[in-house]
Amino acid sequence: MGRTTIHDVARAAGVSVSTVSKALNDNGRMAVETRARIKQVAEDIGFRPNALARGLLFNRSFTIGLLTNDTYGRFTLPVMAGVSEALVDKGVSVFLCAIEDDPALGKIHVDAMLDKQVDGIIATGKRIDRSLPVDLSGLPVPVVYAFTEGAPDSVTLTSDDAQGAGIATDWLLGLGRQRLVHVTGPQDFASVRERAMAFRMHAGAEAEVLCGVWAERWGHEAVAQLWGRVGEKPDGIFCGNDQIARGVIDALRERGVRVPEDVSVIGFDNWEIMADQARPPLTSVDMNLKELGREAGRTVLALAEGKIIEPGLRKLPCRLAVRQSCGGGSA
Amino acid sequence: MGRTTIHDVARAAGVSVSTVSKALNDNGRMAVETRARIKQVAEDIGFRPNALARGLLFNRSFTIGLLTNDTYGRFTLPVMAGVSEALVDKGVSVFLCAIEDDPALGKIHVDAMLDKQVDGIIATGKRIDRSLPVDLSGLPVPVVYAFTEGAPDSVTLTSDDAQGAGIATDWLLGLGRQRLVHVTGPQDFASVRERAMAFRMHAGAEAEVLCGVWAERWGHEAVAQLWGRVGEKPDGIFCGNDQIARGVIDALRERGVRVPEDVSVIGFDNWEIMADQARPPLTSVDMNLKELGREAGRTVLALAEGKIIEPGLRKLPCRLAVRQSCGGGSA
DNA sequence: TTGAAAGCGATACCAC
DNA sequence: GTGGTATCGCTTTCAA
Numbered sequence: 001m002g003r004t005t006i007h008d009v010a011r012a013a014g015v016s017v018s019t020v021s022k023a024l025n026d027n028g029r030m031a032v033e034t035r036a037r038i039k040q041v042a043e044d045i046g047f048r049p050n051a052l053a054r055g056l057l058f059n060r061s062f063t064i065g066l067l068t069n070d071t072y073g074r075f076t077l078p079v080m081a082g083v084s085e086a087l088v089d090k091g092v093s094v095f096l097c098a099i100e101d102d103p104a105l106g107k108i109h110v111d112a113m114l115d116k117q118v119d120g121i122i123a124t125g126k127r128i129d130r131s132l133p134v135d136l137s138g139l140p141v142p143v144v145y146a147f148t149e150g151a152p153d154s155v156t157l158t159s160d161d162a163q164g165a166g167i168a169t170d171w172l173l174g175l176g177r178q179r180l181v182h183v184t185g186p187q188d189f190a191s192v193r194e195r196a197m198a199f200r201m202h203a204g205a206e207a208e209v210l211c212g213v214w215a216e217r218w219g220h221e222a223v224a225q226l227w228g229r230v231g232e233k234p235d236g237i238f239c240g241n242d243q244i245a246r247g248v249i250d251a252l253r254e255r256g257v258r259v260p261e262d263v264s265v266i267g268f269d270n271w272e273i274m275a276d277q278a279r280p281p282l283t284s285v286d287m288n289l290k291e292l293g294r295e296a297g298r299t300v301l302a303l304a305e306g307k308i309i310e311p312g313l314r315k316l317p318c319r320l321a322v323r324q325s326c327g328g329g330s331a
Numbered sequence: 332m333g334r335t336t337i338h339d340v341a342r343a344a345g346v347s348v349s350t351v352s353k354a355l356n357d358n359g360r361m362a363v364e365t366r367a368r369i370k371q372v373a374e375d376i377g378f379r380p381n382a383l384a385r386g387l388l389f390n391r392s393f394t395i396g397l398l399t400n401d402t403y404g405r406f407t408l409p410v411m412a413g414v415s416e417a418l419v420d421k422g423v424s425v426f427l428c429a430i431e432d433d434p435a436l437g438k439i440h441v442d443a444m445l446d447k448q449v450d451g452i453i454a455t456g457k458r459i460d461r462s463l464p465v466d467l468s469g470l471p472v473p474v475v476y477a478f479t480e481g482a483p484d485s486v487t488l489t490s491d492d493a494q495g496a497g498i499a500t501d502w503l504l505g506l507g508r509q510r511l512v513h514v515t516g517p518q519d520f521a522s523v524r525e526r527a528m529a530f531r532m533h534a535g536a537e538a539e540v541l542c543g544v545w546a547e548r549w550g551h552e553a554v555a556q557l558w559g560r561v562g563e564k565p566d567g568i569f570c571g572n573d574q575i576a577r578g579v580i581d582a583l584r585e586r587g588v589r590v591p592e593d594v595s596v597i598g599f600d601n602w603e604i605m606a607d608q609a610r611p612p613l614t615s616v617d618m619n620l621k622e623l624g625r626e627a628g629r630t631v632l633a634l635a636e637g638k639i640i641e642p643g644l645r646k647l648p649c650r651l652a653v654r655q656s657c658g659g660g661s662a
Numbered sequence: 663t664t665g666a667a668a669g670c671g672a673t674a675c676c677a678c
Numbered sequence: 679g680t681g682g683t684a685t686c687g688c689t690t691t692c693a694a
Contacts, residue, residue, distance in 0.1 A: 003390075003471060005671060016681045021673055028674090030679055051446040052392060053671035055383045056686045059334075063426075063447065071412065072604065077404040081429055088436070093443050095394075096427035098412055105419070112424050115382040116394065140334060216608045243608065250581075273403065277547045277574065336687060347665045352689055359690090361663055384687035387670045 004047045013041040024049075055117060064300055065095040065113035065121045067106070069132055074271060075147055075289060079124050082293020090301060092119070099134065106134030114139070120300035123148055128158045129190035142303035146296045155303070156313045157296055159287035161191045164318030165198035168238050168266050168285050171320055173202065175328040177236030177264050180207050183222040183248060184240025185214045192240060195268070199238060214240070219247020227255060235263055236326075242267040242274040242284055249278050249325065260327030270321040281323035292316050335378045344372040355380075386448060395631055396426045396444035396452045398437070400463055405602060406478055406620060410455050413624020421632060423450070430465065437465030445470070451631035454479055459489045460521035473634030477627045486634070487644045488627055490618035492522045495649030496529035499569050499597050499616050502651055504533065506659040508567030508595050511538050514553040514579060515571025516545045523571060526599070530569060545571070550578020558586060566594055567657075573598040573605040573615055580609050580656065591658030601652040612654035623647050 010017045015038065022028040023038035055061040066083060070076040076098075084094050095118065097109035113121060120141050123132050125148030136143045137151040150156035165182075172180055180203040185192050196209045210225070212218035219239065227233055239245035245267030249259050259265055259280060267275060270286035295316065303309055341348045346369065353359040354369035386392040397414060401407040407429075415425050426449065428440035444452060451472050454463050456479030467474045468482040481487035496513075503511055511534040516523050527540045541556070543549035550570065558564055570576035576598030580590050590596050590611060598606060601617035626647065634640055 003671095006673095007671085017671090018673080018675095018682075019680055022680090025673080028679085034679080048442065048446050050387070050448060050671050052383050052386045052448050053686085054673080056381070056387055056671085056688090057673060059686080061383060061447075066427075071408070073404045073408040077402070077408070077429075080427065081402065084427075084429060088439060088443070091443060091446075093426045093428070093440075093447060095424045096397075096411065096415075097424070098408075098415060108419060109424075111379065112419070112422060115379050115422075116392075116424060117381060117383050243604075273574075334687095337689095338687080348688080349666075349690080350664055353664090356689080359663085365663080381687050384670085385689080387672095387687085388689055390670080 003050070004045050006047065006049070008045060009038065009042045009047050012045055013038045059117070060119055060304070061117040062090070062092045063095060063116060063118050064092055064297075064304075065097060065109075065118045066124065067097050067099060067109065067121060067132060067134070067136075068124045069099055069101055069148075070124065070126045071098060071100060074269075075126055076124055078289035079146055079293035079296065082290035082295075083122060083297040084293075085290070086294040086297030087301060092297075092301065099132065101133050103133040106132060110134055110136070110139075114141070119304040120144065122146055122296050122300055123150070124296075125149075127189060127191065128156075142300055144296050144300040144303070146292055150313075153311045155299055155309055155311050157292055157299070158313065158315055159289070159292060160315035160317050161194040162198035163315070164268065164285040164287065165195035165238070166202050167318065167320050168268070169199050169202035171283070171326065172236035172238060172264055172266060175236075175264055175326055179232060179234045180236040180238060181226060181234040182207070182209045182238045182240070183219065183244055184209065184211055185218075185244070187211045195240065208234075212244075214243060216243050216247035216250070219244040219249075220251040221247075223248055223251035223255070227257070233257075233263075237263060237265045239265065239267050242269045242271045242278075242282060245282055245284070245325075246274055246278050249280075249282070253279070260325055264326040264328075266326055275321070275323060278325065280325050283323045283326045284321050285318050286321045287318050288316060334381070335376050337378065337380070339376060340369065340373045340378045343376055344369045390448070391450055391635075392448040393421075393423050394426060394447060394449050395423055395628075395635075396428060396440075396449045397455065398428050398430060398440065398452060398463060398465070398467075399455045400430055400432055400479075401455065401457045402429060402431060405600075406457055407455055409620035410477055410624035410627065413621035413626075414453060414628040415624075416621070417625040417628030418632060423628075423632065430463065432464050434464040437463060441465055441467070441470075445472070450635035451475065453477055453627050453631055454481070455627075456480075458520060458522065459487075473631055475627050475631040475634070477623060481644075484642045486630055486640055486642050488623055488630070489644065489646055490620070490623060491646035491648050492525040493529035494646070495599065495616040495618065496526035496569070497533050498649065498651050499599070500530050500533035502614070502657065503567035503569060503595055503597060506567075506595055506657055510563060510565045511567040511569060512557060512565040513538065513540045513569045513571070514550065514575055515540065515542055516575070518542045526571065539565075543575075545574060547574050547578035547581070550575040550580075551582040552578075554579055554582035554586070558588070564588075564594075568594060568596045570596065570598050573600045573602045573609075573613060576613055576615070576656075577605055577609050580611075580613070584610070591656055595657040595659075597657055606652070606654060609656065611656050614654045614657045615652050616649050617652045618649050619647060
């Protein structure tokens, strides 16, 4: 029920607190059987050390803060899951702070985290070319950026947009598709430009790129544009996200164009709830966000333990999640 | 940049640490100007008290734990946002722990939270008739359940399914719809049964309820069933979630049935990304998850401060988010 | 009005 | 091998 302290263990075992401490932490020299007995007693009375006290002593709280402005959580949650997974074994817990785009709220949360002596902070966002509305430089704890613009000379992780676009394009080409189009989001996103460039590198410099918005409706519109023209139609469409892809697929079906027989469609994000429900289910580029989170967790912990990590932008590879919207292959 | 302590403030102000402490906490009697001066000095050198030390003293960490098995986060994130919002002003931070359905993982996280002396725990899930895979009874800290089955005699919050179904049904009736159908999820969900019952109470005991799965494809299938029969077709469809509604809308359009002119469709969850992208955008029941989170936060904090809260199941009202899929009204 | 000292729970150094 | 004691940063009696 109440909190049992190390004194309780000492009393129950008939030894001193320092002996108990050493026994439980496998420190110092002592009779192996004394150690075993003390451990047993501690377990019996359900003793668990107070992390606050240890933290005070070690100047370490075994806690890290995760800051995000992604309210919807499509990016944050997988990242969070990865972070947590990487840290739970080390006894590290994660504070999640959603700060929207409010600088004041951001400062409040960062201050609260620092007060609580977090060992480090992971900042995550929705895009690599925007930073959170709060200054994280010069903090007394290490900061790792994931999917958001970091301070210069910081460690920043993101997924490799060019590589992701490359494998998507190559997949379409590998299926024998010849007339590829890339239907994507607004050009002011760095990731849009990066993916488009890679798309052209793989599909040929003359391959067409249509920029619009991140919405299903833009997928419909793009199909209307493409099929409204005279001449040959595309046989492979690489979309900038799964919502656009969903719109494209629906628009094609409504025109009587068959997916994947006539046209292969591929998405980006591998947002399961979207990709699985598409008709047919959508092949999509997966950014490995969970792995990105694991890496962020490992990195911030290493930094907190004083290890030196090379600063700079690290791009983690994407992989392809194959479903039925491309045909051929393993589908 | 290191950590400035209360000793630093004392030295800088030329007083003792106890005086500083009293000054900053507005405790004890002291010259009003001394107090002001000390506060100023503290601010100048950027002093912030170490929460670990205070926690050790007060047996309070100003931290709560949020436990969830909702990996996808559609429910957890809004709840989390509400919890955080309710607690940030009180200086309370939130540990987020995703435990999937793994009892071992659950125990690890709960133990870690207790070690860190959380002031309380909020347990959230995906449905009110299933409990998390971890026993939270008999813990030394208060527990509030939100959207998951709680221990007997605990405080449990959930949304009012019957009331939500009621306002949806009434809305359809108010628009003059006469032949209502409810297309919903699996009958083993308590919320499915509760909503269906309320639907029948409002629409008439003979009103039809079709149970299936929580997927778009079931929406298509249900429409095929309904329109495949001889006789009059429904003119109002209340769906158990937004995915089903989306499937229903798409299926109707593909049959040439107009929404909302011929049939009004209403969803449940008000999952914006789904509801906004539907064609037409979907009117949907909103469970006010953020408010539920706020209430959970307030409640667990009150409990942590020793206040007495009436145990039992509290149902929070839903509201209708009106878009265009029903026609009439304000659409 | 201010300061010295005890103590929150745990660890580690140094005697014995 | 084992136990006393100082210490982490802060708050709170109690004395001066």
